[in-house]
Amino acid sequence: xxxxxxxxxxxxxxxxxxxxxxxxxxxxxxxxxxxxxxxxxxxxxxxxxxxxxxxxxxxxxxxxxxxxxxxxxxxxxxxxxxxxxxxxxxxxxxxxxxxxxxxxxxxxxxxxxxxxxxxxxxxxxxxxxxxxxxxxxxxxxxxxxxxxxxxxxxxxxxxxxxxxxxxxxxxxxxxxxxxxxxxxxxxxxxxxxxxxxxxxxxxxxxxxxxxxxxxxxxxxxxxxxxxxxxxxxxxxxxxxxxxxxxxxxxxxxxxxxxxxxxxxxxxxxxxxxxxxxxxxxxxxxxxxxxxxxxxxxxxxxxxxxx
Numbered sequence: 305x306x307x308x309x310x311x312x313x314x315x316x317x318x319x320x321x322x323x324x325x326x327x328x329x330x331x332x333x334x335x336x337x338x339x340x341x342x343x344x345x346x347x348x349x350x351x352x353x354x355x356x357x358x359x360x361x362x363x364x365x366x367x368x369x370x371x372x373x374x375x376x377x378x379x380x381x382x383x384x385x386x387x388x389x390x391x392x393x394x395x396x397x398x399x400x401x402x403x404x405x406x407x408x409x410x411x412x413x414x415x416x417x418x419x420x421x422x423x424x425x426x427x428x429x430x431x432x433x434x435x436x437x438x439x440x441x442x443x444x445x446x447x448x449x450x451x452x453x454x455x456x457x458x459x460x461x462x463x464x465x466x467x468x469x470x471x472x473x474x475x476x477x478x479x480x481x482x483x484x485x486x487x488x489x490x491x492x493x494x495x496x497x498x499x500x501x502x503x504x505x506x507x508x509x510x511x512x513x514x515x516x517x518x519x520x521x522x523x524x525x526x527x528x529x530x531x532x533x534x535x536x537x538x539x540x541x542x543x544x545x546x547x548x549x550x551x552x553x554x555x556x557x558x559x560x561x562x563x564x565x566x567x568x569x570x571x572x573x574x575x576x577x578x579x580x581x582x583x584x585x586x587x588x589x590x591x592x593x594x595x596x597x598x599x600x601x602x603x604x605x606x607x608x609x610x
Contacts, residue, residue: 336610339601339604339605339608339610340597340598340600340601340604342601342605343610344605344610345385345586345602345605345606345610348594348598348601348602348605349414349590349592349594349598352590352591352592353367353588353589353590354367354403354404354409354410354589354590354591355367355368355401355403355404355556355587355588355589356586356587356588356589357389357558357586357587357588358385358386358585358586359380359383359386359387359388359389359584359585359586360383360385360386360387361380361386361387363375363378363389363396365398365401365556367403368401368402368403370398370399370401371398372396372397372398373397373398373399374395374396374397374566374567375394375395375396375397376394376395376566376579377391377392377393377394377395377579378390378391378394378395378396378559379392381583382583383418383583383585383586384418384505384585384586384606384607384609385585385586385606385609385610387585388418388420388583388584388585389558389559389583389584389585390582390583391559391579391580391581391582391583391584392581393578393579393580393581394559394579394580394581395557395558395559395560395566395579395580396557396558396559397438397555397556397557397558397560397566397567398555398556398557398558399555400437400553400554400555401554401556404434404554404556404589405550405552405553405554406550406552407474407549407550407551407552408547408549408550409550409554409591410434410448410449410548410550410589410591411514411547411548411591412511412512412513412514412515412547412548412591412592412593413448413449413471413511413512413548413589413590413591413592413593414509414510414511414512414588414589414590414592414593414594414599415432415449415451415469415509415510415587415588415589415590416507416508416509416586416587416588416590416594416599416602417431417432417451417507417508417509417584417585417586417587417588418505418506418507418508418583418584418585418586418606419431419453419501419505419506419508419582419583419584420503420504420505420506420582420583420584420585421453421455421502421503421580421581421582421583422455422460422502422503422581422582423455423456423457423458423459423460423461423462423464423465423502424455424456424460424578424581425455425456425458425459425460426455426456426578427455427456427576427577427578428452428453428454428455428456428468428561428576428577428578429452429453429455429559429578429579429580429581429582430450430451430452430453430557430558430559430560430561430577430580431451431452431453431508431558431559431580431584431587432449432451432556432557432558432587432589433447433449433450433451433452433556433557433558433560433561433562434447434448434449434550434554434555434556434589435447435448435554435555435556435557435562435568436479436551436553436554436555436562437553437554437555438555438567438568438569439568439569439570440551440570441562441568441570441571442570442571443571443572444561444562444563444571444574444577445470445472445479445482446472446478446479446571447472447479447554447562448471448472448473448474448479448548448550448554449469449470449471449472449510450468450469450470450484450561451469451470451508451510452468452469452561453465453466453467453468453508454466454467454468454486454488455578456576456578457488462502463500463501463502464498464499464500464502465499465500465501465502465506465523466486466487466488466499467486467487467499467508467510467521467523467528467529468484468485468486468488468521469484469485469486469510469519469521470482470483470484470485470519471483471484471510471512471519471548472548473545473546473547473548473549473550474549474550474551475549479551481545482536482545483512483517483518483519483535483536483545484519484533484536485510485519485520485521485529485530485533485534486521486529486530486533487499487521487523487528487529487530488530489530489532489533490530490532494531495530495531495532496528496529496530496531497523497526497527497528498528499523499524499528501523501524505583505585506523506524507522507523507524507525507602507603507606507607508521508522508523509521509522509523509594509599509602509603510522511593511594511599512548512593513593514545514546514547514548514593515546515547515593516535516544516593517535517536517544517545517546518534518535519533519534519535519536520534522596522599524603525599525600525602525603525604526600527596558580558584558587559579559580559584560577560579560580561574561577563577565577565579586606588602
């Protein structure tokens with residue numbers, strides 16, 4: 305009788321302990337003080353988040369569940385939040401994701417990602433690209449979005465990262481008109497900011513604001529891009545680029561420029577184009593231009609694992 309009673313007390317204690325632990329885990333984030341009014345990174349511009357890759361044990365895009373249609377040298381490593389995509393001269397190619405594939409899906413756009421890589425002094429490393437269909441893409445920049453790191457711009461021993469993003473609008477049958485920005489050219493500290501980030505996590509964000517026709521690049525919550533490149537106009541020199549229009553269908557490639565090496569049959573591989581080696585985590589695509597304030601909050605929340 306005594307043995308049974310002790311066993312019952314032990315079992316009851318284990319159940320209560322399990323229940324308390326489960327409640328505690330679910331309440332952990334809610335109990336933390338908000339950052340900018342947000343409890344988690346998923347709360348930032350939640351209604352504008354159209355695609356999200358967590359890389360927590362899966363390469364599927366989290367909102368639609370879309371799995372890659374092609375991949376190479378992709379595994380998982382330790383990320384900023386949970387796991388991360390580990391590429392060793394590798395890539396992921398995705399079929400059409402519906403939320404990113406209508407003519408007006410991204411009138412303005414923000415793409416954020418955590419990156420961890422080194423310079424190679426040889427090639428450019430692509431983080432994320434939204435492209436035309438595999439057979440329609442005529443060249444690496446003939447698509448809506450390119451987000452990359454110019455790992456060929458500095459010696460392999462340098463701890464400086466050169467971040468370059470671009471957005472193009474579909475006009476008169478092609479993507480010949482667009483905007484881009486890079487943290488280079490001119491006077492350091494005046495025209496642009498240096499990013500020290502070799503082999504460590506850097507929060508990389510590109511933002512195109514269709515209303516203002518401006519393009520900016522951020523690193524670790526701060527603007528770093530060239531102020532002289534912020535605003536571009538159409539070839540007539542007057543008309544702003546405005547809201548982006550896209551040709552459909554679109555596709556996504558992570559870790560490579562859209563070229564024939566990863567299935568874009570009409571886009572030749574150029575000598576400066578390489579495959580990504582390093583880690584990528586928490587890619588997010590928004591259909592608006594996040595404010596500098598929200599970019600800072602997103603950085604802080606993800607850095608805190610929230």
